[in-house]
Amino acid sequence: MWCQLRVDCIDCAADASVVSAVNEGIEAAREIVPLRRPWVMISVNDNEDLHFRKAEFDPADCPPDCSRPCEVVCPANAISLVEGKSTVELPHSTRSPGALKGGVITERCYGCGRCFPVCPFDKISVVTYVRNATATTELLKRDNVDAVEIHTSGRYPL
Missing domain, CATH: 3.30.70.20 (Alpha-Beta Plaits)
Structure with a gap:
């Protein structure tokens, strides 16, 4: 019996080494099972957050x-x-x-x-860690990030 695996998005830290590891993992998984390539989403924060x-x-x-x-x-x-x-x-x-x-x-x-x-x-x-805006910008210029999730404290007006 074959089980179909569907992953739409993988959320990871906004760190070049983490993004590279996620992309390598996706490619390794695609060599084993046929699956649609999920988005790679990085999470960034503007203040203290347990995820960071x-x-x-x-x-x-x-x-x-x-x-x-x-x-x-x-x-x-x-x-x-x-x-x-x-x-x-x-x-x-x-x-x-x-x-x-x-x-x-x-x-x-x-x-x-x-x-x-x-x-x-x-x-x-x-x-x-509060992510540096310049480092995040450089990370987004790479070709292996598809989406961004922003964790915010809500203390800053839009």
């Missing part, structure tokens, strides 16, 4: 004996911690030989929030 957040932390603040549950729980594999000399300057120019380096790979993080509650030391914070 990423995780952030300083890996130098992580204790070397941490079990690193943030790495395990991240569905995007956006957190990578390795032991070694820290690349982050610590106060008084000291470096900890057992410190962790790495952290959140921003290009992979899509802000799901799963890492926030699992950090045993409460070191992960939320960073909200």
Whole structure:
């Protein structure tokens, strides 16, 4: 039995790497099943919005004996911690030989929030991104975005 799949639009972040990944995914899917190409829609915001957040932390603040549950729980594999000399300057120019380096790979993080509650030391914070109008304009000039969704707080008069 064949199941027909219909997707009209894929909504994604207004980020060049995300748009490229979505388009690559669409093409990979079209090689497997015959489907009409869906629109690629980017979402932009004018203020704080939960859809536009990423995780952030300083890996130098992580204790070397941490079990690193943030790495395990991240569905995007956006957190990578390795032991070694820290690349982050610590106060008084000291470096900890057992410190962790790495952290959140921003290009992979899509802000799901799963890492926030699992950090045993409460070191992960939320960073909200407001999309830059110039960067969005450049993204729209590419040939692989079909629509725009604007998240607005409604505080600005038309």
